[in-house]
Each structure stands twice: as structure tokens, then as C-alpha cells.
Amino acid sequence: MTQSVSQKRGFTKIVSFFKLLRIKHYVKNIIIFLPLIFSKRFFELPLLVDTVCGFAAFSFLASVVYVINDIRDAEKDRAHPTKRKRPIASGAVAVKSAVILAVALFLLSMMLNYLSVGWNLTGWVILLGYFALNLGYSFGLKNIPLLDVTILASGFLLRLLYGSAVTGIQLSAWLCLTTVLASFYLGFGKRRNEYTLESTNKRDVLNAYSYGFLDKSMDMCMTLALVFYSLWTLDVSQGTSTALIWTVPYLLLIVLKYNFNIEKNSDGDPTEVIFGDRVLLLMILIYMFIMFLILYC
Numbered sequence: 296m297t298q299s300v301s302q303k304r305g306f307t308k309i310v311s312f313f314k315l316l317r318i319k320h321y322v323k324n325i326i327i328f329l330p331l332i333f334s335k336r337f338f339e340l341p342l343l344v345d346t347v348c349g350f351a352a353f354s355f356l357a358s359v360v361y362v363i364n365d366i367r368d369a370e371k372d373r374a375h376p377t378k379r380k381r382p383i384a385s386g387a388v389a390v391k392s393a394v395i396l397a398v399a400l401f402l403l404s405m406m407l408n409y410l411s412v413g414w415n416l417t418g419w420v421i422l423l424g425y426f427a428l429n430l431g432y433s434f435g436l437k438n439i440p441l442l443d444v445t446i447l448a449s450g451f452l453l454r455l456l457y458g459s460a461v462t463g464i465q466l467s468a469w470l471c472l473t474t475v476l477a478s479f480y481l482g483f484g485k486r487r488n489e490y491t492l493e494s495t496n497k498r499d500v501l502n503a504y505s506y507g508f509l510d511k512s513m514d515m516c517m518t519l520a521l522v523f524y525s526l527w528t529l530d531v532s533q534g535t536s537t538a539l540i541w542t543v544p545y546l547l548l549i550v551l552k553y554n555f556n557i558e559k560n561s562d563g564d565p566t567e568v569i570f571g572d573r574v575l576l577l578m579i580l581i582y583m584f585i586m587f588l589i590l591y592c
Contacts, residue, residue, distance in 0.1 A: 448478035469527035488563030
């Protein structure tokens with residue numbers, strides 16, 4: 296009986312550590328694969344191995360940022376209706392253990408980055424730049440209106456640029472612009488819903504915004520992202536099949552479904568929104584499958 300209780304506690308502890316790493320958010324790092332996929336070189340094994348190592352390096356470094364952020368915000372999180380359940384805020388993971396884990400993950404990330412890019416300066420600058428920006432975000436930049444959303448959006452662009460640095464594949468300017476505007480759309484959407492949910496005791500940065508500004512900014516960025524995506528499909532399709540252009544209406548449908556979901560009782564976190572709706576997740580997987588068929592068949 297005692298052994299069973301001990302095993303259960305050990306399993307709960309492991310689960311708490313996994314929650315602390317926020318592994319579900321690793322899905323954002325799939326963007327690193329886009330240069331390889333869209334260049335139609337996905338099956339070139341050396342490039343694929345380098346990209347997988349880069350994906351792991353970026354993911355572990357992102358977890359380091361999450362751990363540091365949770366340590367800093369532990370006191371505030373305890374007063375939040377949902378964030379109080381986070382491992383450090385709830386006491387499930389001790390701060391000392393979290394620090395040791397963060398150091399180990401940082402070192403592992405640096406090793407994997409070396410395996411991915413070697414001494415390529417661009418790859419190191421992008422990865423460490425992402426780390427520095429997000430540390431700044433955790434240590435106070437998240438309280439500055441517009442800069443907070445800009446840092447959130449820059450993380451997605453840096454992932455795309457990192458994928459380019461890992462593979463040496465040049466990026467389309469239209470793809471970069473699509474990523475930037477789509478990232479701003481997601482960022483403003485998250486802030487808008489946080490503004491709505493935190494009706495009392497709002498964080499300083501939320502008090503600086505208004506619902507109308509966040510809503511209009513979100514719509515503007517969504518529209519521009521779809522325009523730039525359309526231009527990217529035209530650019531990629533020059534001299535070849537125009538099939539990519541016809542993914543635009545389907546992508547619009549995905550965006551509309553995403554919008555429909557975040558109008559509900561949601562904090563607007565993209566990962567939670569996507570994984571919280573099986574229909575939306577299926578639509579995205581179908582989109583990825585269609586893109587793969589168009590590019591490689």
C-alpha cells in the first residue's frame with residue numbers, strides 16, 4: 296500500500312515537471328520546418344536531421360523561458376483563477392528543482408544547437424536573441440503596451456528565420472510578412488481575450504489597452520496576413536501549378552473557425568484554442584496534408 300502511494304506521488308511529480316516545461320507549446324516550433332518543407336527538400340536526410348536537432352534546441356530553450364517566467368510570477372499566479380494551478384505556483388515543483396531543470400535544459404539546448412548549425416553565427420544569434428528577448432519579456436517588457444505583443448510576434452518570425460539558418464534555405468519575403476502579421480493577429484487576440492476575462496485586477500499592460508483597439512488591431516492583422524499569404528502562393532506558383540492559390544479559401548475557413556472559438560470563454564492562447572477543439576485541429580491537419588500533397592506529388 297505504501298509502495299503504491301509512493302509510486303503515485305512519483306508519477307504526479309513527473310507530470311508536474313512535464314507541465315512546467317509546457318511541452319504542448321512545442322507545436323509552435325513546427326514553424327522551424329517550414330523552410331525545409333516549402334523548398335520541397337523535406338526528404339533530404341542531412342537537412343532533416345539538422346532541422347530536428349534545431350527544433351529540439353529551440354523547444355528546450357523555450358521551456359527554460361517558461362520555467363524562469365513561472366518562478367518570477369509564482370506569487371501573482373497564486374492569486375489567478377487558472378494560473379494558480381501551475382506547478383511552481385501550486386507548490387508541486389520546488390523552486391530549487393525548477394532552477395536545476397532550467398540550467399540542464401539550457402545546456403542541452405546549446406549542445407543541440409551546435410549539432411544543428413555548428414558555428415554558424417546566424418543560427419546562434421537567432422537562438423540566443425530569442426532567449427534574450429523572452430527573458431526581457433519575463434523581467435518587465437511584457438508590461439509595456441505594443442512592445443509586449445511585438446515580442447510575442449517576433450518569437451514566431453525568429454523560429455522561421457532559425458529554420459532558414461539551420462538549412463541554408465532562403466526565405467520568401469511574402470512568407471516572412473505572412474508570419475509576422477499572423478503572429479500579431481494571434482498576439483492581439485490573446486491580449487483581447489485576457490482583457491475580457493480579467494475584468495477586475497487587470498495587469499498594468501491590459502489597463503493600457505482598450506477592447507476596441509485590440510479587436511480592430513486583431514482584424515487588421517488577420518486581413519493583412521491572408522493578403523500576404525495569397526501573394527506568397529502566387530510567388531511560389533510562378534511557372535508551376537497554381538494549386539497552392541486554392542488553399543487560400545480553405546485557410547480563410549480555418550481562421551474563421553479560430554475566430555469563432557476565441558469568441559467563447561477563452562484566454563486566446565493559440566495552443567489551448569487549437570488543442571481544445573478537435574474540429575479545428577482536424578481542419579489544420581487536413582490543410583497540412585493538402586499542402587504536402589501539392590508540394591510533393
